[in-house]
Amino acid sequence: MQKRIYLCLAHMSGEEQKFIQEAFDTNWVVPLGPNVNGFEADLEAFVGEGKSVVALSAGTAAVHLALIGCGVQAGDEVICQSFTFCASANPIKYLGATPVFVDSEPETWNMSPELLAEAIEDRIAKTGRKPKAIVPVYLYGMPAKIDEIMAVAEKYDIPVVEDAAEGFGSRFDGRVCGTFGCYGVLSFNGNKMITTSGGGALVCPDEEHKRDIMFYATQAREAYPYYQHEHIGYNYRMSNICAGIGRGQMTVADEHIAHHKHVCALYKELLSDVEGITLHENPSPRFDSNYWLCTILLDEQLHVRGEEHAYCQAVQGAVGGAAGVTHGGGALHTECEPNPNVEAMRVALDEAGIEARSLWKPMHRQPIYADAPAYVNGVSEALFARGMCLPSGPCVTDDDVRYIVEQIKCNII
Numbered sequence: 001m002q003k004r005i006y007l008c009l010a011h012m013s014g015e016e017q018k019f020i021q022e023a024f025d026t027n028w029v030v031p032l033g034p035n036v037n038g039f040e041a042d043l044e045a046f047v048g049e050g051k052s053v054v055a056l057s058a059g060t061a062a063v064h065l066a067l068i069g070c071g072v073q074a075g076d077e078v079i080c081q082s083f084t085f086c087a088s089a090n091p092i093k094y095l096g097a098t099p100v101f102v103d104s105e106p107e108t109w110n111m112s113p114e115l116l117a118e119a120i121e122d123r124i125a126k127t128g129r130k131p132k133a134i135v136p137v138y139l140y141g142m143p144a145k146i147d148e149i150m151a152v153a154e155k156y157d158i159p160v161v162e163d164a165a166e167g168f169g170s171r172f173d174g175r176v177c178g179t180f181g182c183y184g185v186l187s188f189n190g191n192k193m194i195t196t197s198g199g200g201a202l203v204c205p206d207e208e209h210k211r212d213i214m215f216y217a218t219q220a221r222e223a224y225p226y227y228q229h230e231h232i233g234y235n236y237r238m239s240n241i242c243a244g245i246g247r248g249q250m251t252v253a254d255e256h257i258a259h260h261k262h263v264c265a266l267y268k269e270l271l272s273d274v275e276g277i278t279l280h281e282n283p284s285p286r287f288d289s290n291y292w293l294c295t296i297l298l299d300e301q302l303h304v305r306g307e308e309h310a311y312c313q314a315v316q317g318a319v320g321g322a323a324g325v326t327h328g329g330g331a332l333h334t335e336c337e338p339n340p341n342v343e344a345m346r347v348a349l350d351e352a353g354i355e356a357r358s359l360w361k362p363m364h365r366q367p368i369y370a371d372a373p374a375y376v377n378g379v380s381e382a383l384f385a386r387g388m389c390l391p392s393g394p395c396v397t398d399d400d401v402r403y404i405v406e407q408i409k410c411n412i413i
Contacts, residue, residue, distance in 0.1 A: 005404065007355045008293060010195035011256070011394035016248030020241055033240035035247055042250040043186070043201055046169075049179040051203050052210035055238035055246070056217060059165040059187030059200035064091035065213050065236065066161040066183035066202055067133060072097050076132040077123055077373075081111040081163070082362045083380035084137040088163045089363050092135075100131060101364040101374040107283040109383060110144035111136040117152045119375040134160045138167030138177050139360070140389070141193075141260070141292035142280070146172050146180045153181075161185065165200070168193040169257040171288040178203045188242075191393070193256050193292055194249035196242040256394050257290050263392045263401055264291040270405040276302030277408070294392040295359065297383070298342050303413040307344035311337070336365040339385050346388065348411040354404055359387035 019035050026034070036055050043053040056062050072078055074096030080089045082101035092099045102119050105112040116134065124130050134153050136144045146162070153160045160181030164170070167177040168186055178184025184203030188196040204210040215221075220233025238246075268279050276299040282289055298304075311332050337343075338358045349356045361384055364374035390404060 004353045005355060005391045005396060005400050006393065007357060007389060007391050008191045008393035009395050010190050010192070010197075010249075011252075012245075013248050013252040015251045016245045019244030019247045022244065032237065033243070035240045035243035036238055039196075039238070039243040039246040039250070040201070042247060043203075046250065046253065047176045047179050047184070047203055049175070051179055051184070051205065052207050053186075054202045054204060054210055054213045054217060055243055056200045056202060056236045057238055058198060058236075059163075059185055059189065060087040060091060061217070061234065061236040062183075062185040062187075062200045062202040063088060063135070063161065063163060064094055064234070065216055066185060067091055067095055067097070068216055069183060069204075069209060069213055070133040070159045070161065072132045077127065077129070078133045078135060079116065079119055079123075079131045079158075080135040080363065081137040081139075082364045082374060082376070083109060083139060083360060083383065084163065084363060085165075085360055086363065086366070086368075087165070088135055088137050089369065097132070099363070099369065099372050101362075101369070101372055101376075103362075103364075103374075103376040104139075104379045104383070105145065106379050106383075108142050108144055108287065109139050109280065109380075110142065111149060112377065112379070113145055113148035113152055115375045115377060116149060117155075119373075120152070120156050120158070122375070123373070130156055131158060134158055134181075135163055136160065136181075137163040137165075138170055140280070140295050141167050141170050141290040142282070143167065143170050143172040143177050143287045143289060146177070150180055159183075162203075164203075165189075165192070166292045167290060168292075169253065170290040173286050174288075183209075188246060188249075193260070193290055194246065194253050196238065196246040196249070199238050199242050199246065201238075259394055260291040260294075260392050261289075263396055264289075264294045266398060266401045267294050267296075267390065267405065270402065271296070271408075274405075274409060274412070276412070291392060293389045295387055295389050297386045298339070298345065298388065300339055300341070300386070302341055304341040304344040305348060305411045305413055307340040310340035310343040310347070336361065336381060336384065338387070342386060342388055345408065345411060349404070349407055352403075352407045354407060355391060357389045359384050359389065 165187035
């Protein structure tokens, strides 16, 4: 039976069982307890900069609470990077606000500081109000030009929520991503750099902001001898069991990050003689990506076996076996999709037991956000058309990488 190589699958360290067993032995099987406190302390030590951290049920919950912390309400506008997963944008809609999408720059693939400034000026001119927050994303672990983004944000006095869900442990100028803005979002989903099976965290500027976030994360209960609610709250706290997994994972966090960087370096070596394929790398020494996923671009002129049959058969279910329920596609094509050679390579790798995926489809090209304001330069659409994610997780061995590159090469015509 052929081994299947997954895109990014979490790996347990062996330390997790100790913390989980302790939670059961002490009967702390609730969304609070010693593991939650310990995990938060571990994260605070990891990110540094005097930050405080709240452990939550998901990275999406962290985005949601960060926006609340920034004062976002119904009718407000929030600037969000377009080239990202939907979890960066959806919480804006949860609050009844409007996302304003900003395209990427080509070096990091993240939010363009120039377009950001243009978008802010135009929104002020059109609405008479500045956006309430800015949400840049560290796509696939690559740091954004966060110094330039922060300079724009400070000029207009707009708080920044760094979506570092994919950037755990990435650094810019030696500083951990997620610590530059007012809030930083972390994710510990099953496919992230470290995992709590599901979960996330919010990096806060100080203990006072942490207490405010925890208030909303625990159903916003007032200090009365009965249940008194004067604000809408949420059930977003991480459980003591999941936090126990997180504490074990923190013992191997640096090891996981080093492994991802090693895998990227090996891809670079093995793909160096392949014309028409470009590996995305740090643009300069200021950028230190964790390479959560290793990503490549395929030239349009590069031909792949079977590309003439790309998109001829409807996909059944979610590519990659994502949990949950998917709707059947209404058509074989959409107006914005990867090039035929990219889809053909994905299919070929899948048939060889290798999970690969296209890049994120830009939010401004998603049907649910068709009416949202967008400031675009074509970068994210061009990357989406040509890009692909390759396996890079802790379970991916050097031999796996060699096999993956071998399959890529043998499917190029």
